Amino acid sequence: MKNIIFEFRLRRAIKQANAFNKLTGAKYYVLLYKGKPGVYSKAGLKASIAARKFKKGFKPADIDRIALYKTP
Numbered sequence: 164m165k166n167i168i169f170e171f172r173l174r175r176a177i178k179q180a181n182a183f184n185k186l187t188g189a190k191y192y193v194l195l196y197k198g199k200p201g202v203y204s205k206a207g208l209k210a211s212i213a214a215r216k217f218k219k220g221f222k223p224a225d226i227d228r229i230a231l232y233k234t235p
Contacts, residue, residue, distance in 0.1 A: 184235070193232035
């Protein structure tokens with residue numbers, strides 16, 4: 164049952180990321196946050212990394228590696 168709910172949330176997040184990408188032209192990622200998929204912009208994540216919201220040494224390239232989905 165948990166797997167079905169996770170897949171539904173993931174599909175919904177991917178649709179939302181694609182819609183945001185089509186609307187703004189910016190790149191979006193689907194990442195896990197507290198066990199749930201969420202949509203985050205690349206620019207917003209870069210700003211968070213610059214503001215040291217992530218652990219020291221975390222780079223934007225690391226986001227590409229851990230993302231569940233990346234918009235084209």
